[in-house]
Structure formats: structure tokens, C-alpha cells
Amino acid sequence: MSGMKQKIGLVVGVGLILVWCLLPVVWIVSLSFKDAVAVTNGSPGFFPADGAFAGLDNYRDAWGNDQFRRAIVNSLGISLISTTLSVILATLAAYAIARLEFRGKKLVLTTALAIAMFPVVSLVSPLFDMWRAIGLYDTWPGLIIPYMSFTLPLAIWTLSAFFREIPWEMEQAAQVDGATSWQAFRKVIVPLAAPGVFTAAILTFFFAWNDFVFGITLTSTEAARPIPASLSFFVGADPFNRPASLLAAGAVIATIPIVIIVLIFQRKIVAGLTSGAVKG
């Protein structure tokens, strides 16, 4: 009886969560099908009204923009590279922090936190000067490096918290059972650490993918301009009359890679979730 009730509760809960998470997404999609003129005139209501349906026009316009297509490539490349590098460095650091005794450990954690706390807005203009001076302005590395700096603190903290809870004795236990130390590491520690690492990877990727402030200030051409900055060029000069439907179409296109990447990564998190079973 109570099991039945619980199941119904879970289904209702899941339903509510999905509505909350997806409603604005559906809203953006709906917006992307609205006719630009209708939006300018005001068209309340969730779905495009009769006669205000634009079909795929907005998508055609957004996709037809060379600069925007190039921005997708930039964003994907820059975000993936900075995620990979950042996660590798953070894993090394977090392993040391969680497992080893060394001086300066607290200093590393504090520095990381302090960096994560500094207002990004105030870093932008000095960084602009620096990058111009050393030729990193408007290049991929010019964005990859700041993205790494600003995602490392979170990645280090998340992974340290995660590694701290891993039952490292398992490694020795496996060695006692006759595994080599490499086998013990690969078969025991890697699966336990994987969900934490992939969590850090998703967070890092989203940070890089989302960033607007660096993207707009540290690039000037399509050589490195990422999607959020590129979308802002759709907006045009008049803030009171933004081409909402075009922007929405661009946003939908820009969200597709995210959905694919999350689908891949979340599976990895699931794969590692057996960690609870071996503990205790």
C-alpha cells in the first residue's frame, strides 16, 4: 500500500520536475517559430497565434549566418579543450589534496577559493590589456586559459570532496587479493572516481559554454568568437526591439550540442554510481 503510494508520489514528482525544467525550453522553441513582426507587435500566449507562425524561417536565417556557424565550431572546440585540460589538472591536484600530506595544501584550497570569488567583471579590462600585449587576443588559447583558471577552483573543490569519501583501502585490498597495482588502480579506483570526474567535467563544460563576459571582450572576429557573444550580435543595437524569434532559433541550434553532450556524460555518471555498493 505504502509502496504504491510512494510510486505514485515519485511519478507525480518526476512529472512536476520535468514541467519546471522543460517548460522554458519549450517556450524558447515556441518563440523560435513565431513570426518576427508578430513578436514586435506583441503576441502574448504560449504558442504562435494563427498567422504568426513563421515555420523554419528563423532557423534558416540563423543558420544562414556564416559568423554564427563559425561560432558553434569555436564554442565546441574551446569548451571541449578547456574542459579536458581543466579536469586533468584538477584531478591531479584533488588527488594530492585528498590523499597526500604536504605543506601548502590549505594555501592551494584558499587560493582556489579566492580566485573563484573575484568578480569576473573587474578582471576583464586588465586581461584585455595582457592578451593584447602577448598576442593571445582573439585566439582560442586566449579563451581556453581564462576558462581553465575559472573552472579549476570548482573542479578542485568538487573532486577533493569526492575523493575524500572514496574507500581507498579497497586498492590495497585488491592488491592483497593478487591484483597488480595498475590493475588495482584501473579496476577499483577509476570506477569509483569516475562519477566525480564526470561531474566536474560537466560543470566545467557548461561554464565555458555559457560564458558571455570573456567571450565578448577577448575576441573581435569570428576567429575565436563563441556562441553567446555571437548571439549578442543578432540582437542589434536597439535593446527595446530585439529580434526575439531569431535569437530563439539561434539558441535552439546552440542547445542541440549541449543535449548530446549531457546525454553522453550522464551515462558515465550512472556507470560510476555503483560506488555506494562497495562501501561499508
Add this chain to the structure above:
Amino acid sequence: MSAVAPPARGEEREATDNRRDRRKDKRPELSDRARHEQRLGQRLVAPAVVIMLLVTAFPILRALYLSFYTYSLTSPEDRAFIGIDNYVTALTDGLFWRDIGVTVLYMVVTVAIELVIGFAFAMVMHRVVFARGIIRTSILIPYGIITVVSGFAWQFAFTYQNGFINGWLPGISDSFNWFGETTPAVIAIMVSEIWKTTPFMSLLLLAGLAQVSDDMIEAAKVDGATWWQRLWRVILPNMRAAIMVAVLFRALDAYRIFDNIFVMTSGAVGTESISFLVYRQTIEQFQLGMGSALSVLLFLSVLLVAFLIVKLFRVDLAKARGEG
């Protein structure tokens, strides 16, 4: 350690010896193994530290330096040292305190709500047995939507000219202007912020939840603990480190809220946060001296928030091997 010291050269050697001796005095039992561990640990954290400082050290120091100057990009030749005047001006200005108040409100409300619903999301992601991939992906999607876009979409949803929210919410007139007054505008910004960043919270909580042993929960069940007791006595205490990291980083982020305000109200009708004030001073009005002083104040207040949160949870990440 090797008894044979490397051939030494004058003072330099003395200095290192002194240092070594002092270290020895402090920790007489520092063994070979421990020293090796020291070195390995420092080597492992070095690359991350270098990258973090590469981008931030100079700008942070420059901000600190400029905060003592009156310096405007519109008249750079008038740059002059003025001591702590910028700070005095900021701290005695009502606008600064109003913005601090609004910022704290954003932070407390969004983090509190996100912690509760983020935990519920994490539980669902953890426990749900059907359509797992779809549900997890759906929960994470808001975080993947570019903030500029999501803020814009919510703003559009709230406006009476183009939105649907007035039509859907009972008791609200179709022509209600959410962005005409402080309270509704702040609520709209909070809704957008909460929608967008809850997945961040739930992802970090999920990682913690995954580490709570099922055996322990099972044991508590056998002992007759109710669902509520299991939650408070077994699950939450065992994921305290994860909760702290989630709350800490979310709070720091919320305290620096900028994008959503920028897109939704541009700081109008009293929705301005401290970050937005910094932005207005430095980027819009080119007052680098004042802007730097505000950045430093923002930084110090964030530091205070972080300190309070770390103290509140009493988790020491620096303690090795999960003995804490």
C-alpha cells in the same frame, strides 16, 4: 634521507640548512616517505596553481592598486593617488548598501530554494528507475542553456506584451507589469536564476548522494527508522562535504549575480546587484579607480560569505584520507 649532504656553497647552503633544521624541529618524525609525499603533493598541485594565477594574479593586484587612485579612462591624465577615499565614498553611499542588501537577498533566497529543490532533483536522479537518461538530461538542460538566452526567455515570458505568465497565473491581471516595480522584478530575476542554476546544485548533491552507502540506509531501515529519520540522521550527515561545496560555490556565484540582471532589467527599478554596480562603474562609466575599489569590497564581502559557510558546515577538506 641521505646522510651525505650535497657539496655546499657558502651562504646559500647555510640558508637551506637553516630552513631544513627549522622544519626538522617542528616535525622531528618527518620520514623519507613523508618527504617524498610532500614533494609529490606539491608537484601534483603545481600545474593547476600556475594556470589559476596566470590569469588572475595580475588583474587582482592591479585592481587593488587602482582602488587607491582616482582614475577615469575619459581623463587618464588626471590619475592621482587618493588613499582610501574611494572606499570612504562607497561605504558612505546609500546606493552601495542598497545594492549589498539586494545582492544578499538574491543570494539567500535563491540558494535556499535551490538547496531544497536541488536535493529533490538529486534524489529523483539517484532513485528513479524508469527513463533514467531522459529524466537526468532534462534536469540538467537548464544549466546548459546560455544564461543570456535563458534570462531573455524568462523576461519575455514575464512581459505582458509577449509573455504567457500573466495569462497563466491566477489572480494576476493580463496587463500586470512585472518589471515596473522592485519586488516583482526581483522575483522574476530570482525565478530565472533559480531555474537556470538548480541543476548545478543537484549535480553536486547527486555526486554526494551516490557516496552514501546503501547498507547504512538499509541498516537504519531495519532498525525501524522512518524515511524522515533516515534522511536527517543517515543521508544528510554522510554527504556534508558535498552539501558544503554545493552551497559554497552556488552562494559565491549567486552573490556575484550579473547576467540575468543585465538581460532582464539592466539594473532598473532597484534590481541592481553589487556586480552590476562594478560593471556600471568600470565598463559603462570608465571609472576604473572607483570600480576597482568596489571590486575589492565585493571580493571582501564574498570572502566573508565563504568564511561563514565553511565555518557553518565545519568540514575540513584539507584533512587527508577522509579521517575527518
